[in-house]
Amino acid sequence: MCGIVGIVSSEPVNQLVYDSLLLLQHRGQDSTGIATAEGSVFHIVKAKGQVREAFRTRDMRSLLGTMGLGHVRYATQGNASQEQEAQPFYVNAPYGIILVHNGNLTNTRELTGELYNIDRRHLNTNSDTEVLLNVFANELQSQITGLSLDPEQIFTAVSRVHERVEGSYATIAMIAGHGLLAFRDPYGIRPLTIGGRLLESGQMEYVVASESLVMESLGYDVVRDVAPGEAVFITLDGELIAKQCAPNARLIPCSFEYVYLARPDSVLSGISVYEARLRLGNYLADTVARYTPMGDIDVVMPIPDSSRPAAMQVAQKLGVEYREGFYKNRYVGRTFIMPGQAARKKSVRQKLNAMSSEFKGKNILIVDDSIVRGTTSKEIVDMARQAGAHKVTFASAAPPVRYPHVYGINMPSRHELVAHDRKIPEIAAAIGADHLIYQEVEDMRAAITLGSPDVHDLEMSCFTGDYVTGSVTPEYLDWVEKNQLS
Numbered sequence: 001m002c003g004i005v006g007i008v009s010s011e012p013v014n015q016l017v018y019d020s021l022l023l024l025q026h027r028g029q030d031s032t033g034i035a036t037a038e039g040s041v042f043h044i045v046k047a048k049g050q051v052r053e054a055f056r057t058r059d060m061r062s063l064l065g066t067m068g069l070g071h072v073r074y075a076t077q078g079n080a081s082q083e084q085e086a087q088p089f090y091v092n093a094p095y096g097i098i099l100v101h102n103g104n105l106t107n108t109r110e111l112t113g114e115l116y117n118i119d120r121r122h123l124n125t126n127s128d129t130e131v132l133l134n135v136f137a138n139e140l141q142s143q144i145t146g147l148s149l150d151p152e153q154i155f156t157a158v159s160r161v162h163e164r165v166e167g168s169y170a171t172i173a174m175i176a177g178h179g180l181l182a183f184r185d186p187y188g189i190r191p192l193t194i195g196g197r198l199l200e201s202g203q204m205e206y207v208v209a210s211e212s213l214v215m216e217s218l219g220y221d222v223v224r225d226v227a228p229g230e231a232v233f234i235t236l237d238g239e240l241i242a243k244q245c246a247p248n249a250r251l252i253p254c255s256f257e258y259v260y261l262a263r264p265d266s267v268l269s270g271i272s273v274y275e276a277r278l279r280l281g282n283y284l285a286d287t288v289a290r291y292t293p294m295g296d297i298d299v300v301m302p303i304p305d306s307s308r309p310a311a312m313q314v315a316q317k318l319g320v321e322y323r324e325g326f327y328k329n330r331y332v333g334r335t336f337i338m339p340g341q342a343a344r345k346k347s348v349r350q351k352l353n354a355m356s357s358e359f360k361g362k363n364i365l366i367v368d369d370s371i372v373r374g375t376t377s378k379e380i381v382d383m384a385r386q387a388g389a390h391k392v393t394f395a396s397a398a399p400p401v402r403y404p405h406v407y408g409i410n411m412p413s414r415h416e417l418v419a420h421d422r423k424i425p426e427i428a429a430a431i432g433a434d435h436l437i438y439q440e441v442e443d444m445r446a447a448i449t450l451g452s453p454d455v456h457d458l459e460m461s462c463f464t465g466d467y468v469t470g471s472v473t474p475e476y477l478d479w480v481e482k483n484q485l486s
């Protein structure tokens with residue numbers, strides 16, 4: 001998962017792109033980049049780290065133009081710490097294209113060979129985004145006959161991308177001198193939303209971004225989502241043209257967005273993330289009640305931040321007191337999306353501290369949104385015991401994560417998942433809890449999709465091992481494991 005944004009206006013967009021990236025920071029902390037288009041000239045600034053530390057005033061001054069895009073990266077392929085792999089990526093032909101991508105391609109091996117041997121294109125990094133950009137550029141090149149560019153040619157190129165590329169991709173690209181293109185893979189695995197507002201000049205200003213909270217916070221109206229398989233082209237003077245470019249598109253959004261990734265104040269595919277988390281709490285409460293004698297829990301506690309809505313509901317439904325026993329240092333970022341296990345482990349302790357008065361002699365039910373590597377839960381259980389807890393029960397609002405996630409979340413290796421090949425009592429022992437309760441898979445599906453007219457199915461491969469795209473074979477998973485992110 002990364003955060004992406006693109007804006008077409010009749011006014012300078014640099015500050016708007018920056019502000020949007022700040023709002024999407026929770027989706028990626030490795031590196032960031034902004035590109036703007038001033039006429040047919042691109043200005044690009046990319047750097048390692050988070051938005052606030054990456055862009056200086058002089059950078060912002062250099063980002064001139066009325067069309068722009070930006071990216072915050074949480075790397076899934078290549079190298080998390082390489083500035084070269086920070087997005088956006090640029091190619092000079094045809095026209096000059098600059099692109100940002102949220103997602104992960106699962107057939108980069110084949111595509112890299114084709115790009116080199118057939119399309120005669122050079123790749124300079126190990127980023128799958130560079131592959132995606134080159135496939136698109138190659139397909140657009142082969143559509144062009146004269147000097148002008150017709151939206152139909154762009155849409156045909158996107159159709160060809162859908163035929164060649166597998167995996168997940170929510171994408172925004174600027175084509176120099178022409179406009180801004182946004183498209184989503186045929187399953188709509190990663191989110192992409194369109195917002196708009198009418199400027200005084202009479203032109204519509206459009207924004208396309210990963211999450212709807214960008215629109216709400218920056219004063220845009222949410223127009224709609226980019227549909228799975230659809231391409232949306234916004235011309236320099238604010239005309240929006242859209243076309244479905246995949247024959248069998250079906251909306252199957254990633255369940256992990258609702259569990260952890262997205263901000264709770266966003267609405268993805270028409271589902272409020274916050275409300276989905278409350279419902280996850282309701283279902284989890286029923287499972288907890290089924291497996292735990294009621295006298296066994298004195299208080300329910302969340303692990304800040306993402307589990308708060310679910311934990312609140314668990315407490316309310318069980319009729320047990322809700323207490324905040326862990327204080328969170330707001331200056332430490334999200335632990336799970338940091339690169340490297342050593343950094344993740346260290347920052348759980350830096351980030352969370354247990355307040356003894358809430359623990360002494362009590363039976364605690366700790367609720368987290370998910371347990372992935374077990375980094376957080378193991379440290380937390382340890383801290384609860386050190387703070388004097390009597391019994392520690394742990395509950396996860398998501399089911400056990402037993403399989404790699406290959407669609408934009410960095411969990412490629414089965415062996416690093418605490419639930420892989422372990423039964424629940426063994427996982428409880430691994431994290432040190434007296435008792436461990438997980439959400440059931442079908443309850444998670446029901447909690448997230450309840451009442452949604454559009455979402456009937458979810459991408460849940462890390463919980464079930466069923467991958468929605470074709471190219472994820474056991475051989476591929478072995479390869480991913482051996483070639484994980486460096």
Ligand SMILES: O=P(O)(O)OC[C@H]1O[C@H](OP(=O)(O)OP(=O)(O)O)[C@H](O)[C@@H]1O
Binds near residue numbers: 304305
């Ligand atoms: O089992 P693990 O590998 O530790 O991963 C799961 C944990 O990581 C995330 O928290 P994070 O600190 O990233 O973000 P948050 O503050 O939004 O909860 C998530 O909310 C869990 O707490």
Ligand SMILES: NC(=O)CC[C@H](N)C(=O)O
Binds near residue numbers: 075076085127408
């Ligand atoms: N999480 C993502 O969306 C990552 C995008 C891309 N695969 C990268 O590694 O840069």
Ligand SMILES: [Mg+2]
Binds near residue numbers: 369
């Ligand atoms: Mg957390």
